[in-house]
Amino acid sequence: MLGLIMNRQLTITSIMEHARKFHGDAEVVSVTADQPLHRYTYREAFARSARLANALARLGILQGERIGTLAWNDYRHLEVYFATSCAGFVCHTINPRLFPEQIEYIVEHAEDRWLFVDPAFVPLLEALKHRLGCVEGFVILGPAGAAAKTTLRNAVDYETLIAGEPDTFDWPELDENSACAMCYTSGTTGNPKGVVYSHRALVLHTYACLMPDVMSLSAREVVMPVVPMFHVNAWSIPYGAAAVGAKLVFPGPKMGDGETLQRLIEGEGVTVTAGVPTVWLALLTHLDRTGKQVPSLRRVIVGGSACPRTIMEEFEHEHGVHVHHAWGMTEMSPMGTFNSPSADFDTLSSEEQWAQRLRVGRPVYGVEVKIVDAAGKELPWDGVSFGALKVRGPWICAEYFRIGKGDAHDDEGWFETGDVATIDRRGYVAITDRTKDVIKSGGEWISSIDLENTAVAHPAVAEAAVIGAYHPRWDERPLLCVVLHPGEQLTREEMLAWFEGKVAKWWVPDDVVFVDGLPHTATGKLSKKDLRERMKDYRFP
């Protein structure tokens, strides 16, 4: 027996239409390359999205075809988001920080028909222009004349493109399972892989992210996404803010600039913001140096990597701002877990509270999680047992574009995150390592990250990496590679003695190699793949 309910499809269009009708007066404020502070309303944003949709239709873009963007967070990027998805095209956001050859691969693999490009990224594309054969033309995200000097073929500036178009568009009724957006993972191995989001996935993800124990957005919040719109839809904030009518503040190209962030927070009354830890370090450093304040700010959402406790404490004690950890992946739209206090939080000791808050939080309703051992057996949620983290849910990637499932999905349809995690008895997840970085010692796992954190806590150590090196008896044993602070000295024995009492005895690395520097990826992450390659001939003494 079926329910007798209207068959209304979950589409990004429904978010846009709701915002236009009920929150048309809410503001969108942007810093852009050409304007220090642009300001308009959702009503104007969506009128311009309609003009863009008309322009794209005029260019002959068909349902399901990809439109690429290389752009910062600002109002024009927002217009491209809604115009493309709601017209039935696919908004393909591209990370401009990738290597040029990766960008080229991604554009060609997605077969982007047009690229919308911030002026800052034009030189990057000019170097590639002869190789982006699928791209018919380039729209420069700037004022009239912005495309004048580029050598990119068939280039037009955004304002000229949409200038003559009507303010309304006959938005199609879309199937909720149709593609609305696309983002490639910046994997450390092999080529980037394309995740294709459906309208349904992003609407459900939006509802989930809006919950009070998640992002908790409402009409009276002012939200500033410092997480880039080229990375997993800025954690869905553009959709969520529109759905509830929250004022949106976009820092444009000034994402990492503490001065701009403080000025926007104070000037626009930002109440909640989201981004990676390095951004918050820049903001706090600026506040510290200038004595300026962030009086309206109440919440900071941190993802991308673990937020150091010192940053959380400084926000809380100096500025009355609560920091929430979150965790997700490109393959998860991205929200997986969010850290809000448990019901019994107030009854916990201060250290128990911190232990909870430093975890990445609990799965938001909609996401299922489990941790399994090497044999696939589910592990207990005791906060100690750690295993491969698997996830399942209606906004999680089922396969990659033109690749298929590959080995990222198990036979029951769970997605293998590639992360190693513990889950405590309340369901709070802590990410302890990457599956490929964990050291498999005699069938047991050792967390490389725990060992690295212990090593860098030594005052002489600037950076540390632990990899599994071949061992004739245990298959692998931990090898610690250390960069010392300039002028510091440390012996192998002193370094190893440092671990005593801090980790289990059998976790202590078997050897230490002192190096001048460690290899990093294009996005600044430690590249253990390159380190393993560099150390492949190493043998324990």
Next chain:
Amino acid sequence: MLGLIMNRQLTITSIMEHARKFHGDAEVVSVTADQPLHRYTYREAFARSARLANALARLGILQGERIGTLAWNDYRHLEVYFATSCAGFVCHTINPRLFPEQIEYIVEHAEDRWLFVDPAFVPLLEALKHRLGCVEGFVILGPAGAAAKTTLRNAVDYETLIAGEPDTFDWPELDENSACAMCYTSGTTGNPKGVVYSHRALVLHTYACLMPDVMSLSAREVVMPVVPMFHVNAWSIPYGAAAVGAKLVFPGPKMGDGETLQRLIEGEGVTVTAGVPTVWLALLTHLDRTGKQVPSLRRVIVGGSACPRTIMEEFEHEHGVHVHHAWGMTEMSPMGTFNSPSADFDTLSSEEQWAQRLRVGRPVYGVEVKIVDAAGKELPWDGVSFGALKVRGPWICAEYFRIGKGDAHDDEGWFETGDVATIDRRGYVAITDRTKDVIKSGGEWISSIDLENTAVAHPAVAEAAVIGAYHPRWDERPLLCVVLHPGEQLTREEMLAWFEGKVAKWWVPDDVVFVDGLPHTATGKLSKKDLRERMKDYRFP
């Protein structure tokens, strides 16, 4: 091109499983007929739901078959909710306040296989037992022995039914469009009509109701639904509370008892509650008389009918509690609109703020609304133009059980609410009348409710009703029927003079009839249908 996302179904089972895993320790506290204060956790609740699902499977209930309930809000009813829906059966909640013949009609029309009945409602069913041919047996929602004295055939008490069953059940993977619950409308004309909710509808509705500008439930809230679970799933609070792990407090048979409500709020730390205005009048009267407090309470959600401003002011000024209007229908799962402050609320004058707060609010994201005139033309959102209110959305009824669409849906699939409304420029809806009660005077509409509210504001008037009476020139003109307070006197001319300056001149009723009493329905509402019948031979002088 389709999105490449997991095909995970939206089911009530996913709510139950999420609550069990991540909020297993959260409490459910109930007043029941046999226990003054029962207390356990979600974990125990769902273990008992599993036992019940096993028992129902043993009884041979098949997928899609209906299980009826006549029960108050308590933990056993909660267990029945989840056990039936998650096992693939349909939880059919029945309003025990209906006339016995309506209950009989509903049970037979839904073909309920078993009925779960609170001890208080057993006599009601004993009077019907020979006529409920489809019902195989009756489960009395009480302790072992509770079924001993009833004359109902094949009766068993709840605790005995589930006693020997295992704590786990192999919950089926359900299609999200399958039926999960059912509720009949208590229409004032004709037989009640059955609304069949799908799993998908109630999951989406749950997400929408959880939003910060709607019910805003989270793990640290304590929620007491005083709206009955036999009426549109208690506005979805049992699902929403479970999804986020909010502590649930059920008043059982004591829904209208101010003393019990106060005791539960103070004793259990209730932060948010929901119900009809009469309940809050009972609570406030009790607080006023005893001087007792509701220190933890922060929000009251009012629906069912308009909350008088005096109640809102007393809650706010005396107790620091914010009152939110909400509006919905059985056909809408039920949430349609919710009143949270607009972004510019603080900039409004006090009277503008009250004008906004006395409206039923804005549609929650997911619900579309429009108002149309008699010719079906859409009317402006100016706060004054009023027309028939139509709604559309993924949790709104598409047709009635075994009846079809009927005339409640227009050709474009919009549901005709039967309400007349205005919408202001910010999108706040005000319900001004029922479509069938509005007076159609020369092609223009006059709101009967506005006239009634004006009439009862006169100190001599106890109750008033306005109906359209036949008029040779204008088709209909307003006729005011008035009940005076005992001992009061008022002339026709004095009554009509009262309207001067309070409503448009052409709205003033053409005549006044003083009566001893007005007809009411079983649920206590004014029955204009009966009044029109009684006055059908009336002619204007």
